[in-house]
Amino acid sequence: MPQPFDKLTAVAAPIMRGNIDTDVIIRIERLVGNSARGTLGKWAFGSLRYLPDGSENPEFILNREPYRQAEILVTGPNFGCGSSREGAVWSLQELGIRAVIGSSFGDIFFANCFQNGVLPVVIGRETVDQLAAEIEATQGAGRISIDLETQSIIAPSGQRHTFEIDPRRREGLLHGLDEIAMTLQRDTAIRAFQAADRSARPWIHFAGPSA
Amino acid sequence: MQQPGRTMLAKIWDQHVIARISDDTDLLHIDRHLLHDLGGSRGLLDLKSKGLEVHNPELTFATPDHAISTAHDRAGTSKVGQDLLAALRVETSASGIRMFDVDQPGQGIVHVIGPELGLSLPGCTIVCGDSHTCTHGGLGALAFGIGSSELTHVLATQTLVQRRPKTMRVRFEGKLPFGVTAKDMILALIGQIGVAAGTGYAVEYAGGAIRDLPIEGRLTICNLSIELGAKVGMVAPDETTFEFLRGRSYAPQGAMWSQAVEAWRRLPSDADAVFDREVLIDVETIVPQVTWGISPEQVIGVDGRIPDPRSAGDPVRAAAITTALDYMGLVPGAPIAGTPVDWVFIGSCTNSRLSDLRAAAEVARGRKVAPGVRAWVVPGSENVKREAVTEGLDKVFTDAGFEWREPGCSMCLAANGETVAPGQRSVSTSNRNFIGRQGPLARTHLASPASAVAAAITGAIADVRSMGR
Numbered sequence: 001m002p003q004p005f006d007k008l009t010a011v012a013a014p015i016m017r018g019n020i021d022t023d024v025i026i027r028i029e030r031l032v033g034n035s036a037r038g039t040l041g042k043w044a045f046g047s048l049r050y051l052p053d054g055s056e057n058p059e060f061i062l063n064r065e066p067y068r069q070a071e072i073l074v075t076g077p078n079f080g081c082g083s084s085r086e087g088a089v090w091s092l093q094e095l096g097i098r099a100v101i102g103s104s105f106g107d108i109f110f111a112n113c114f115q116n117g118v119l120p121v122v123i124g125r126e127t128v129d130q131l132a133a134e135i136e137a138t139q140g141a142g143r144i145s146i147d148l149e150t151q152s153i154i155a156p157s158g159q160r161h162t163f164e165i166d167p168r169r170r171e172g173l174l175h176g177l178d179e180i181a182m183t184l185q186r187d188t189a190i191r192a193f194q195a196a197d198r199s200a201r202p203w204i205h206f207a208g209p210s211a
Numbered sequence: 212m213q214q215p216g217r218t219m220l221a222k223i224w225d226q227h228v229i230a231r232i233s234d235d236t237d238l239l240h241i242d243r244h245l246l247h248d249l250g251g252s253r254g255l256l257d258l259k260s261k262g263l264e265v266h267n268p269e270l271t272f273a274t275p276d277h278a279i280s281t282a283h284d285r286a287g288t289s290k291v292g293q294d295l296l297a298a299l300r301v302e303t304s305a306s307g308i309r310m311f312d313v314d315q316p317g318q319g320i321v322h323v324i325g326p327e328l329g330l331s332l333p334g335c336t337i338v339c340g341d342s343h344t345c346t347h348g349g350l351g352a353l354a355f356g357i358g359s360s361e362l363t364h365v366l367a368t369q370t371l372v373q374r375r376p377k378t379m380r381v382r383f384e385g386k387l388p389f390g391v392t393a394k395d396m397i398l399a400l401i402g403q404i405g406v407a408a409g410t411g412y413a414v415e416y417a418g419g420a421i422r423d424l425p426i427e428g429r430l431t432i433c434n435l436s437i438e439l440g441a442k443v444g445m446v447a448p449d450e451t452t453f454e455f456l457r458g459r460s461y462a463p464q465g466a467m468w469s470q471a472v473e474a475w476r477r478l479p480s481d482a483d484a485v486f487d488r489e490v491l492i493d494v495e496t497i498v499p500q501v502t503w504g505i506s507p508e509q510v511i512g513v514d515g516r517i518p519d520p521r522s523a524g525d526p527v528r529a530a531a532i533t534t535a536l537d538y539m540g541l542v543p544g545a546p547i548a549g550t551p552v553d554w555v556f557i558g559s560c561t562n563s564r565l566s567d568l569r570a571a572a573e574v575a576r577g578r579k580v581a582p583g584v585r586a587w588v589v590p591g592s593e594n595v596k597r598e599a600v601t602e603g604l605d606k607v608f609t610d611a612g613f614e615w616r617e618p619g620c621s622m623c624l625a626a627n628g629e630t631v632a633p634g635q636r637s638v639s640t641s642n643r644n645f646i647g648r649q650g651p652l653a654r655t656h657l658a659s660p661a662s663a664v665a666a667a668i669t670g671a672i673a674d675v676r677s678m679g680r
Contacts, residue, residue, distance in 0.1 A: 018531060019406055019506050023645040028626040032278055033291040034253050034298065047647050052633070078407040081440060082645060083624075084342040086358035104410055107442045108342055108356055115360035166374065168233050179360075180261070183368045186230055186238060190266075190370055193229045193240055203463035203471045204242045204335055207269070 002117030004176035008098055009145040010071035013061050014132035015045075020075065021082035022109060024048065031087040040087060041094030062095070066140040074132050074144075075102035077125065080109025089116045099146055101153070103128050114169050117176060119148060123163050131155055148174060216481030218378050219447055220413045223353045223478065227336050229370060236374045241270070242335035244365050245321045246308070248275035249626060250340040252298035254362040255306060266369040268307040272330055273299055275313060276320045277626045281558075281589050281616040285313060289628055311593075319592020319618045322346040322560035326430060327594055329459025333448035333475040338365055343560045343642065345436040349429035350456070351448035351478055353413075356437065376443060377411050377487040380480075382418035385495040390676035392570065393428035394562060394640070394659035396420065397435040398500035400492055402510040409441025412488065415480060416446050420494040426455040427566040434561045435642055438507040447479035499675055502644045502657040503547055504535030509644075511547060513662065513674045519543035538646055539654050540634070548672050550656075554637035555586040555667035556649070557613075557660050559623035562640035563591030567660045568599050572607040574664040574678060580612035581670030589616040613667070625650050638666040 030036060030043040048060050056063045062070065073079075073092070079102045080088060089112045092100070098118060103125040105113075113120040134156040135142055142156025148170060153161045171177065183190075198205045230238040244267075246254065251273050258265065265271060278292035279285055288296070296313070303310040311317030317328055321339055325331035325347050333351035338344060340362040347354035361371055383396055414436050421429065429446045436444025453472055456462045463471045498512035509532075511518070517536070520543060523529035536543060541550070557563070557571050568590060580586045588608045590596040596618055599605055605615045622629045623641035630650030631637045637655050640663050644655040656672060665675040 017534070018527070019508075021506075021643070021645045023624075023643065023648050027647060027651075028624050029628075032249065032289075032626055033295065034256065047651070052652065078410065078440065081406060081410075082342065082437070082643065084340060084356040084358050086360060089358075104407060106440070107410055108358060108437075111361065112358035115358060166233075166236070168236060168372075179372060180263070180364050180367045183238065183364065183370055183372065184263075187368070189229050189238075190240070190368060194267075194369075197240065201334075201471075201474065203332065203467050205270070206467075207330065207461045209460040 002115060002173065002176050005098065005117050005119045005148055005173045007147050008071060009143050011066050011069045011140055012072035012074050012135055012144040013067040013070035013140070014074040014135055015061060016076040016132055018076040019078045019081055022080055022085050022088035022106070023082055025080065025088040026085065026091040028085070031085055036087065037090055038094070040091035044091035044095045071096055071098045072144050072146070073097055073100045074128060074135065075100055077102065077104050079105050081106035084108040086112045086115070089113055089118055093118060101128060101131065114172060117173060119146065119173060121146065121153065121163050123153070123161060127161050215485065216483035218480045218484045218486065219351070219415060219445060219478050220353065220378055223334050223336070224375060226334070232372055236372060238370050239336060239373050241338055241365050241369055241371055243325070243330055243337040244271045245325060245337065245339040246271065246273035246303070247277050247321045247339070247341065248279065248295045248299050249277040250359055250362060252295060252302045253359065254340065254366055255302035257363045258366045263367045265306040265308065265366050270369060271308045271366070273303045273308055273310040274318050274321055274324055275299055277620045277624070279313060279619050280627055281619040281621040281629060283617060285617065287628065292627055314593065316594050316597070319595065320560045320563065320620055322434065323564060323591030323595065326350055326426065327459070327592055329456055329462030332456065332462065332471070333452060334478050338371065342437045343434055345442060345444045346430050346434040346560055348433040348436065348443060348445035349426060350452055351445060351475065353443060353445065355442040376413040379409065379412040379414045379441070379488040379490065380486040381414055381416050381490045381492065383416065383420035383492045383494050384418045385420055385493050387420055387423070387494050388497065390499055390661065390679070391494070391497050392659040392661065393424055393431040395497055395500045396492070396494055397432045398502070398507065398510045398657065399497045401435065401439050401507045402500070403492070404439070404490060406438060406506055406508045407440045409436060409439035412441050413443035413445065414439065414441045416444065421446055422449065425566060426451060427564045430564070431561055435507070438642055448475045499659060499662050501547055501662065501672055503539065503541060505538050505644060505646050507642070507644060507657060509535055513548055513672065515547055517541050517543055517545050517547055548674055550672045551636065552584060552638050552666050552671060553635040554631045555584060555663050556589070556622045556637055556639040556641065557587065557663050558589030558591065558621050559641035560591065561642045562660050563589060563595065565595050565598050567640065568595065568604050571660040571664045572604045574661050574675060575611040575613065575668070576607050578611055578668045580667045584667055584670050586613045586667040587616055587622065588613050589621040590618050592618050622649055624648060638663045638672060
């Protein structure tokens with residue numbers, strides 16, 4: 001069940017390189033095993049955050065103050081493209097990130113965010129660039145406020161931007177709704193569909209080796 | 212008023228709607244759920260912890276592929292990989308889910324075994340906790356990758372809540388030139404329209420060059436849909452599809468087969484169907500492709516030169532080129548051919564099927580892997596491995612100095628410890644050249660199986676057309 005999200009005012013870190021893939025967000029070997037969750041914050045953005053000798057890369061934004069406290073990422077286009085690994089969202093969450101703002105996101109990453117109570121905000125590329133510039137101009141001191149109820153962002157300059165979001169997704173995040181429980185309320189319809197489909201498309205339901 | 216034509220996506224989608232959730236979002240029935248070792252047991256344990264049971268175990272199938280070693284006897288599978296395999300066995304057995312285990316016919320990379328066993332069928336919805344699930348669209352299925360939470364949702368309900376994607380049709384027209392493969396077609400497309408072009412879309416691949424492709428080539432094309440940004444890629448089923456599926460162990464038989472084929476013939480998009488975006492590619496202009504950067508869109512013809520950030524035009528693009536060249540250790544303006552390589556990997560859900568191994572073996576036959584190059588062939592499944600051995604392909608590879616391995620994902624994503632060493636350069640038939648994908652600081656060039664063998668033999672990125680046979 002996702003944690004609810006309504007409002008957030010926080011430090012935001014711009015990571016503006018385009019096409020940051022989920023392999024870059026979290027390497028696969030950190031996710032192998034059923035007990036990886038809870039250990040991932042340290043490994044988020046590992047290839048950017050650490051130098052080959054394992055020490056912190058001082059150049060990387062999340063290794064600098066005040067960005068270490070960031071709860072929002074302002075991202076370049078197509079952030080979260082690539083693999084379906086939900087660990088990408090878990091690792092961001094464990095790093096303290098609660099919202100990502102960008103002009104576009106990888107489709108599967110985008111869906112995974114909602115499942116975990118992380119808000120992905122899609123706004124125009126120019127607005128994203130402007131937010132990043134304002135944050136950098138204040139060296140991270142300028143915070144960003146997000147209000148999901150009113151679907152708006154307040155930039156460090158005080159300028160207000162609104163964003164679109166699927167009403168169902170919005171509702172789910174505001175209330176931390178459990179999608180499985182909601183779907184199971186429709187189980188009668190699911191079973192009725194399957195019963196009808198068994199005659200319409202028997203080859204789907206009676207699959208078995210033709211030995 | 213006459214109804215407008217419908218796309219294949221719309222036809223398959225509508226057939227699976229259980230309930231309308233909102234204007235553009237539906238509760239869809241899932242016909243096939245494929246589990247693998249990396250996320251399968253986690254999903255089943257998650258379900259158990261919620262006090263729920265698998266809704267339709269008979270529509271759920273499992274196999275280990277990601278975390279198991281591909282060494283002989285699976286030697287070298289990590290402790291955590293062994294634990295995942297053990298947990299997959301225990302949890303699938305407890306839930307009554309069919310699992311294709313190691314050394315059994317049916318085991319293999321999940322996107323290889325689905326089509327091979329006839330589990331993946333035209334017009335069906337297929338999901339798996341893996342982004343390359345789009346592969347199965349090569350048979351005319353609506354197939355897409357999901358995360359862990361959606362995976363548990365499917366286990367619990369046999370459904371998913373999904374927003375209807377926009378539609379894009381990519382028509383590949385013309386006759387494929389000598390030395391150019393399905394892999395080169397899709398890499399050329401990604402290079403042309405970019406890795407974000409497909410975001411929010413389901414892509415249908417059409418045109419004469421797609422119709423001419425055998426199913427395994429269509430699976431390769433659809434496999435890289437996610438590298439175009441699209442969760443879904445699909446090809447309309449036709450006689451080639453039906454011939455491929457006929458007699459496969461999980462495909463319908465007898466009267467049910469005829470009934471199914473009749474339904475499948477109605478799936479292709481209507482002639483007057485309208486797509487949100489159309490792209491046309493002339494395949495006769497495509498040459499063998501090789502990536503030079505850290506994103507699949509950073510790709511050129513093997514006869515091309517490495518891009519120069521100074522001639523990039525805009526600063527954002529120039530910075531992206533510089534970042535990629537720094538990581539890849541390449542010199543702008545130099546020809547890509549002749550770049551020395553350390554590793555060659557032939558395998559993955561993109562290019563590990565029998566036809567891929569045949570194409571690779573054709574180039575490898577009677578030749579030797581260059582000194583200093585390590586070259587692996589990892590068949591996509593136990594059945595592919597056995598058929599290849601029957602044809603003597605394993606011997607062709609081992610005689611040439613390749614290592615012949617057991618089926619699995621292996622060095623495509625390096626989740627099982629099989630990695631390219633830091634700073635080493637690999638030519639790989641897989642699907643992602645992301646930073647560190649094949650291991651920390653590993654440098655990956657994506658190419659076709661024939662091009663990969665050409666690199667192994669010459670010890671450098673090479674134009675397979677000059678090794679013509």
